[in-house]
Amino acid sequence: MYEAVRSRRAVRGFTDRQVPREVLERVLSAAAWSPSGSNLQPWRIYVLTGGPLAELKQRAGKRVAAGDPWDEREYEMYPAALKSPYRERRAAFGQERYSALGITREDWEARQRAAAANWDCFGAPAALFCYIDRDMGRPQWADVGMYLQTVMLLLRAEGLHSCPQMAWSVYRKTVAELLSPPDELILFCGMSIGFEDATVSHRRTGRAPLAETVTFVDGS
Ligand SMILES: Cc1cc2nc3c(=O)[nH]c(=O)nc-3n(C[C@H](O)[C@H](O)[C@H](O)COP(=O)(O)O)c2cc1C
Numbered sequence: 001m002y003e004a005v006r007s008r009r010a011v012r013g014f015t016d017r018q019v020p021r022e023v024l025e026r027v028l029s030a031a032a033w034s035p036s037g038s039n040l041q042p043w044r045i046y047v048l049t050g051g052p053l054a055e056l057k058q059r060a061g062k063r064v065a066a067g068d069p070w071d072e073r074e075y076e077m078y079p080a081a082l083k084s085p086y087r088e089r090r091a092a093f094g095q096e097r098y099s100a101l102g103i104t105r106e107d108w109e110a111r112q113r114a115a116a117a118n119w120d121c122f123g124a125p126a127a128l129f130c131y132i133d134r135d136m137g138r139p140q141w142a143d144v145g146m147y148l149q150t151v152m153l154l155l156r157a158e159g160l161h162s163c164p165q166m167a168w169s170v171y172r173k174t175v176a177e178l179l180s181p182p183d184e185l186i187l188f189c190g191m192s193i194g195f196e197d198a199t200v201s202h203r204r205t206g207r208a209p210l211a212e213t214v215t216f217v218d219g220s
Pocket residue numbers: 008009010011012093118163164165166167168189205
């Protein structure tokens with residue numbers, strides 16, 4: 001379990017080795033045992049592979065190339081003004097991510113190109129799209145987060161890697177063209193799934209010291 005947690009990271013380069021359908025079914029069947037308040041199980045998952053995924057990547061790629069504006073937001077990815085310490089953590093993440101690719105802070109074009117890889121699922125041959133009913137509140141969104149983490153850890157147990165992607169929400173209408181989800185659903189995120197391409201360079205992200213995020217109240 002510790003190994004799965006330690007080795008999971010947002011992988012942004014996959015080989016074209018296919019992910020067998022039975023592996024995905026095994027992972028998603030097990031992940032269904034994730035907890036949720038009153039057992040609502042508020043996640044709605046679509047799995048895309050093969051031709052339909054290729055079609056989605058192509059349609060999204062066209063929008064990126066055309067400089068299409070993003071679809072209207074159904075939820076805000078981040079607070080408009082990110083305060084400390086989140087602002088600094090986000091800046092540090094951006095710095096780590098792009099310096100690993102040899103991209104400087106000033107090179108906006110290269111940054112845009114790297115970001116555009118999101119809509120190619122970083123080359124992954126499989127992806128899931130996670131929806132939630134728009135009636136659901138914050139506790140149910142948290143349930144969905146737990147579910148997605150369970151999926152990602154189980155993928156590690158299968159030798160697979162993943163990258164959760166809110167980026168897909170900005171092209172949610174293109175995703176909907178392929179999936180035809182019912183109107184009552186909101187696309188929270190996509191998740192690329194596959195085998196890691198070890199030739200793609202990356203830097204391991206860091207974490208805040210425990211004392212910044214955890215308080216023990218034990219009377220000592
Ligand atoms: C809900 C969620 C959405 C994310 N969206 C994206 C995304 O759109 N594109 C991307 O490259 N990474 C995305 N990430 C990955 C985060 O950047 C990554 O988890 C974080 O920087 C920590 O790094 P690690 O997962 O490699 O440990 C997302 C992560 C989460 C949990």
